Amino acid sequence: MITVENSWSWSVSLSSPSAPTDGSLQQGLHQDGRRLTPQRKRVLELFEHRGSGCHLSAEEVHQQLASLQLKVSLATVYRTLRLLADMGFLQELELSEGGRRFELAQGDHRDHHHVVCIRCGRTEEFESEPVLMAGADAAQQFGFTLIESSLNVRALCPDCQD
Numbered sequence: 001m002i003t004v005e006n007s008w009s010w011s012v013s014l015s016s017p018s019a020p021t022d023g024s025l026q027q028g029l030h031q032d033g034r035r036l037t038p039q040r041k042r043v044l045e046l047f048e049h050r051g052s053g054c055h056l057s058a059e060e061v062h063q064q065l066a067s068l069q070l071k072v073s074l075a076t077v078y079r080t081l082r083l084l085a086d087m088g089f090l091q092e093l094e095l096s097e098g099g100r101r102f103e104l105a106q107g108d109h110r111d112h113h114h115v116v117c118i119r120c121g122r123t124e125e126f127e128s129e130p131v132l133m134a135g136a137d138a139a140q141q142f143g144f145t146l147i148e149s150s151l152n153v154r155a156l157c158p159d160c161q162d
Contacts, residue, residue: 055101136154
């Protein structure tokens with residue numbers, strides 16, 4: 001699966017009456033004494049619209065919402081991304097350069113890997129059975145139980161090689 005992160009030209013009304021995860025998001029927030037704010041809903045709907053394999057930084061989420069005339073502060077975006085990741089709606093990809101990107105968490109899309117450009121942050125996904133097997137073998141060798149396997153490959157994308 002190949003995903004290009006620099007295609008920002010989409011338009012959609014993110015105020016749909018009920019996104020598929022609204023109920024579980026609202027229930028999870030309610031259990032923690034929080035509520036489903038319009039800002040939290042907008043951030044999650046952005047990821048749902050983009051689909052799995054879309055890796056966005058907080059700044060990119062903020063920029064995309066602003067381009068749709070949806071007002072959400074950057075500080076709120078950071079807090080919401082952290083909350084949605086903690087609740088299991090988003091997966092967080094930590095980059096060794098200190099940046100973070102987020103993607104929609106989906107059960108059938110757990111064991112995948114990333115190639116990340118160290119200059120521009122472009123992120124591509126790939127799946128590899130040998131990498132999964134190496135992770136399972138290493139876990140077994142040390143008596144661990146494998147929960148998930150993920151590999152981040154640092155590289156330069158074609159645009160940044162010049």
